[in-house]
Amino acid sequence: MTTLCYANKTCAIGIHVLLEEIGKPYDLKIVDFSKGEQKTPEYKKLNPKGKVAALVRDDGSVLTEYAAIATWLALTNPDKKLMPTDPEGMARTLEALDFVVGTVHMLSWRLWRRPDAYSANPAEHDQLKERGMNAMLDGLAVIDDQLSGKDYLVGDFSIADTALYYVEYWAADVAGWQLPPNVKAHFERMKARPSVQVSRKQEGVA
Ligand SMILES: N[C@@H](CCC(=O)N[C@@H](CS)C(=O)NCC(=O)O)C(=O)O
Structure with a gap:
């Protein structure tokens, strides 16, 4: 199961859209900025940068940075044609x-x-x-x-x-x-x- 750690209405909405395009099951986690949840020790254990987006993958490893997450999703789901390959x-x-x-x-x-x-x-x-x-x-x-x-x-x-x-x-x-x-x-x-x-x-x- 892929888990997306996600903050409401931030750049992570684009990753959310990509996960929907791919259509495989995933969990959505809301990181509530109004409560400072992105800076809690618990969240920073996941992403020491204290930012979203962050993607926890099937093997438990965490990927951060929009471009990296989006590229990884595209390359690991080639049938969805989310980026050209030439x-x-x-x-x-x-x-x-x-x-x-x-x-x-x-x-x-x-x-x-x-x-x-x-x-x-x-x-x-x-x-x-x-x-x-x-x-x-x-x-x-x-x-x-x-x-x-x-x-x-x-x-x-x-x-x-x-x-x-x-x-x-x-x-x-x-x-x-x-x-x-x-x-x-x-x-x-x-x-x-x-x-x-x-x-x-x-x-x-x-
Ligand atoms: N370069 C990062 C930017 C991440 C970023 O700045 N995320 C913002 C939301 S769009 C954030 O988490 N802000 C929380 C904070 O700065 O406390 C990326 O591409 O993912």
Whole structure:
């Protein structure tokens, strides 16, 4: 049995969607940030980084980091075709995935969401949030161009799309920003997938 350790409405929603796409049994664990559960000794025994997503695999070993978990899920479930297997397609998938996770999420969204992590001075927080929002919208504009004429980031649906889905959810539904047109269409396409609908229902996002 695969267990997903998961925090409500965070980047782990993309891993949740992937597990639904794969369709094998798994357990969902909610790590409640409002109670600081990600920093408890019990959770840090599982993931010393004190973050989600974390995946406990059938052999009991733990895998962390979105890109690593998503790539491992894709490679161990080749019949689900969650990423291309040719060198060019694989490289393009990781390129798109890394941009979403590394730049749009970690460098941009986090600045908007957690200005306190960058400055202890509340007077600076509005400016930091504005920089985060602008960086996020710049990143989404780049992705909008990449999506031109395409349904998904690298052709067919892939692990890069589940990452894009979680930042779309944050930008549109949490922050209330207008998504650029191709990104908005991608978000709607993702929400039409049964896997996303299950995950939204379980998270109370729908
Ligand atoms: N680079 C990590 C990012 C993990 C991360 O920042 N997770 C956030 C939720 S999206 C988290 O667990 N935050 C809890 C905290 O910082 O206390 C990944 O790709 O999985």
